[in-house]
Structure formats: C-alpha cells, structure tokens
Amino acid sequence: MCHRIFELTFAGTTNAELIETRFYPGSGELPLEAVRGKTPGAYRSAGTFQLSSAVRALCILFVKAALARKSPVPTTPPLLLGFQGSLAASLDYALTKQPHWLKIMFGHDGAGRCLAQRFFHRTNPNRKRPGPVVLGMNEHVISPEDIRIFWNQESADQGRTRRL
Secondary structure (H helix, E strand, C coil): CCCCEEEEEEECCCCCEEEEEEEECCCCCCCEEEEECCCCCCCCCCEEECCCHHHHHHHHHHHHHHHHCCCCCCCCCCEEEECCCCHHHHHHHHHHHCCHHHHHHHCECCCCCEHHHHHEEEECHHHCCCCCEEEEECCCCCCHHHEEEEECCEECCCCCECCC
C-alpha cells in the first residue's frame, strides 16, 4: 500500500467549518487540493467544493477516525449511520453519483471513476433494504494515523503553525 495522507483544514472561532482539503495520494504524485467556494480564487491549482451535507458527513467520518486513533482504549472503527435525509445518506448518495467535488478531493482513475469510493466501507448502500445506511473508513486505503486535522492553520496534533 502506498502512503496516503488526507488533511482537513477547518476555520472558525467556535464552530468549525471546512475550508480546505489536501490529499497526498502517495507514489510521488502531487497533492490534490480543494478549497471551499465556487472559484479557487488565489488557490489557482486547487479545485473547489461547496459545504453540503455530504461534505459535512465526510468531515465527521475523518475526524472520528482521527480521534479514535488517540483513544487509550481500543475502540471499534468509527461509523456514521442514518436514514433518508441524514448526513450518512447524503454521503452515501454522493459516493454513488460521484460528483465533481469528490473527484477533486480524491482523484479519479483513467476511466474517470472517482477513487473516493475506495476510502469508505458501506453497509446497505443506497438504502436498498430497510434500515439505515452505515459508512465507515477503509483503513486499508488510508490509515487513521495519516489523517491530519488543522484548525485556524494549527495542527490539532502538535498545536503548531502549518505551512508558513
């Protein structure tokens, strides 16, 4: 497995809002950058995303995975579950439809298929059976140790300024 890193940068004084993601796919490839908004503005090489329910769900799963790795007691892998209209259902729908923002964040293969689907395990995708959809991180694709969280440009792990 190549070493992949996914960074989420949040901003805010009391409520965290995702403002940027950076994915290092490994194998010497350039990172994929995505910034919140309709246009990249000063971030010329970045793609963009809108803050949607699916993006919020993605944030929750990544943050839960990053927090779980810090737990002194082994825990079950973090999950996100929900019924119609939930954050989990929104992310499940996005993984099925493969919108452009997911391709920007995680890349795509030669046939244009979004690679984001590989990052998540899904139970009851598209809620084809009764019950909730359940999503979890695929730790074979990205390890929780390789998820980095930043708030107002400071690392949640080390409390130091990032990328001066």
